[in-house]
Amino acid sequence: MKDYETKFIRNVTLAGHNGAGKTILTEALLYSAGAINKMGSIENGSTISDYDPEEQKRQMSINLTVNQFEYKKHKVNILDTPGYMDFVAEMASGIYVSENTLFVVSASSGIGVGTEDAWEYSDKFGTHKIVFVNKMDNEHTDFFKILDELKNTFEKIFVPITIPIGSAENLKGVVNVLEGKAYIYKDGKREETDIPSELANKIEEIKTAIIEAAAETDEELMNKYFEEGTLSPEEISKGIVEGIKQNSFVPVLAGAAKKNIGVIELLDFIVKCLPSPEGFTYKTEDDKEIKVSPDGKFVGFVFKSVSDPYAGKLNYFKVIRGELTTATNVINASQDRHEKISHLNVSLGKEHKEVSKLCAGDIGVVAKLDTVHYGDTLSDASEPVKIKRIELPKPIYTVALEADSRKDEEKLGGNIMKLIADDPTLSIKRDAELKQTLLSGMGEIQLEVLVSRLKDRYGVNVKLKEPRIPYRETIEKKAEAQGKYKKQTGGHGQYGDVHIRFEPLPRGSGFEFVDAIVGGVVPARFIPSVEKGLKEALQKGFLAGYPMVDIKATLFFGSYHSVDSSDLAFQVAASLAFKNAMPNCKPVILEPIMKVEVIVPEEYMGDVMGDINNKRGKILGMEAVGKGKQKIKAEVPMAEMTKYPIELRSLARGRGKFTMEFSHYEKVPPHIQEKIIEEAKKWREEEESKK
Secondary structure (H helix, E strand, C coil): CCCHHHHHEEEEEEEECCCCCHHHHHHHHHCCCCCCHHHHCCCCCCCCCCCCHHHHHHHHHHHHHEEEEEEECEEEEEEECCCCCHHHHHEEEEHCCCEEEEEEECCCCEEEEEEHHHHHHHHHHHEEEEEEEECCCCCCCHHHHHHHHHHHHHHHEECCCEEEEECCCCCEEECCCCCCEEEEEECEEEEEECCHHHHHHHHHHHHHHHHHHHCCCCHHEEEEEEHCCCHHHHHHHHHHHHHHHCCCEEEECCEEEEEEEECCCCCHHHHHCCCCCCCCEEEECCCCCCEEEECCCCCCEEEEEECCCCEEEEEEEEEEEEECCCCCEECCCCEEEEEEECCHHHHHHHHEEEEEEECCCCEEEEEEECCCCHHHHHHHHCCCEEECCCCCCCCEEEEEEEEHCCCCCEEHHHHHHHHHHHHCCEEEEEECCCCEEEEEECCCHHHHHHHHHHHHCCCCCCCEEEECCCCCCEEECCCEEEEEEEEECCCCCEEEEEEEEEECCCCCCEEEEEEECCCCCCCCCHHHHCCCCHHHHHHHCCCCCCEECCCEEEEEEECCCCCEEHHHHHHHHHHHHHHHHHCCCCEEEEEHHHHEEEEEEEEHHHHHHHHHHCCCEEEEEEEECCCEEEEEEEEEEECCCCCCCCHHHHHCCCCCCEEEEEEEECCCCCCHHHHHHHHHHHHHHHHHHHH
8 A cells, every 4th residue: 555645544433333334334444446356245244344353253343443445546535333332442543534424324313322422422523514314225225214304313414415216126226316326236246327317306405515515615616506507526526525624514415335325425425525634633641632743843643542352462553744654763652651663553343454655544453562552642752742641531431350260250340451552441350348240331342342351351250240339337326345365375465455435437537446444454555455346347347348437436444464465365355245235236237328419311201210129229400411311319228229321221212321329328218128138148148158
């Protein structure tokens, strides 16, 4: 592949709802451009984009894939992204590094929540928009119905560039309204034909709308349109390019990727009308603007990292400024580390091809830069620059990770960190209190994929389990008790004697220890041992083994032996006083309460609020946020929220979002408390059996 100047590069990210046909459209684009000899299929796992074993097994896209090819003296980078929101980092990254977002919409199933989410990211990152209405060969499809749905959902001007000839089994081809030409497809080949008479009036109406939309982008074009009533084809194209840049309207094309209908027209439109990368703006970490430009020192942004057990670390990046060759003195500005670029590559799916240099706006991949990670900025060492990282949602779904064997446990740590480093929406931590490794992400499928990759790539076998809840215990009544530890062993014995008063404190107070000893009945040197013994006892709990909080303990009396008393004896005596007092203190279990905010379309409000009430939640308020959406504020027990990402997706048809953070602890109802105690007993028995 030869070197291409920035103005001849087109970056296009395919985004949309899962199942809209993005991967097959990628195949059709590659085939139409001559980059591949035969289109692959999802069913037999032969597509260029979905080469990962997990994608082939699940028959869905999981990864962002970069596919590069040449077409009509242009270089086109097609970025195929997942539509399932568990893999939002892959989708958002693809949109961030591409100036143009091509929304693939299924003509049979409509827009879908994946399209809406991708649209939000496109707005956020300021990318240019285009729509391809796919699957016009499916039953019960209506192009103009989808057009109306687009207008109503996104409240934009949508301008058809191509419209289908027929639909479902009668889909024959498309009319290119811009060219005023019709094309039919037979046996995969395109033939020009006459525009069907039944579409003539509609096409004239659309052509007028296109010319008006183009004219409104430029005062000179508008004046000419008013004077002459039309524009030349070159002027229309110029207006369309400017309109896409200004986001004043969105072009819409139609077809059926699986039958390769309407794909050549889309490909021609991409190189002719979509803007090049030049002039597209990014922000640096210090909030300055940096434009995509061939002028200046090299700057590149890493938008995807892959840890491959065979190929090593692969880093995909976009050249924001200047150019990159193997001779460039490169620094990882994010980590302040110098890097040596040995080979530069471009990619077509999993295949890489070496190139001599990459110009501004282009996308490349480098191997074996082990200290380079997702979101890092590579730049010329003489002028370090840090591009602002992509803002992604925080993990919302947490499970416990359990290794199958000690051998798996030994291999787990380092290998899982390689995979987590590839996806910023994943996180892992060890909870010492609960004795669990907690893995968090965006949803169930994402975490299942991670477990499969651990097994397939590194031979590590793990299970996903529901996480334990960090309950607490406390008391509701004041009581006091003696703890006396006396032991004779032939030589020096052990002796410690304490009288301690326990009383509840306000919620959130923690633990308070008071030394009220008078007359030295417990010597001062043993007082810290009493406090230490109490803290250890409180940590182990009384009812279910959870730490006890919000308790005041007052040491008010005791006795000692001049020879047999020791620090250990008074620690044990304190724990005995604790055990003796607790039955009279009315111990209870506290559960963590989460502050939850849920944003859903108004039509799902009733179902979501009813579900929160069923979860023992308290609705605190509601407020309108955006068009037709409401934010529900609530407090809900953590124990009821472990599966909420999955449940909300079902309740709100995928259109719900939520955030959750810890608020406070509250007493659990008596019937719940009994269940918690029983579950804790079973867990302890299981832990004992493992020893």
